[in-house]
Amino acid sequence: MDSSVAFETPVHSHLGTAVPAALREVVKRHHEHLGVLVASLRTAGISEAVVEQSIDVLIGQYRTELSRTVAQMTRDGFDG
Helix, strand or coil: CCCCCCCCCCHHHHCCCCCCHHHHHHHHHHHHHHHHHHHHHHHCCCCHHHHHHHHHHHHHHHHHHHHHHHHHHHHCCCCC
16 A cells, blocks of 8 residues: 555545535545544554555445445435
């Protein structure tokens, strides 16, 4: 993993209004969590392998929440 990856520019700021608010909120929350996690682990001197494992866990949680959000939107009649 490239240790020079920066989290300063929120990815959710590029989503625009075409993406439903529920999805924007999921993206925003997980992006913030990822940035804090990586910064905290690196500041603590945690090995890059553990940082990557922690990112994998967080991305898995993100995938689960995103899937649930999309499924709920589908049940609620979201059509695009």
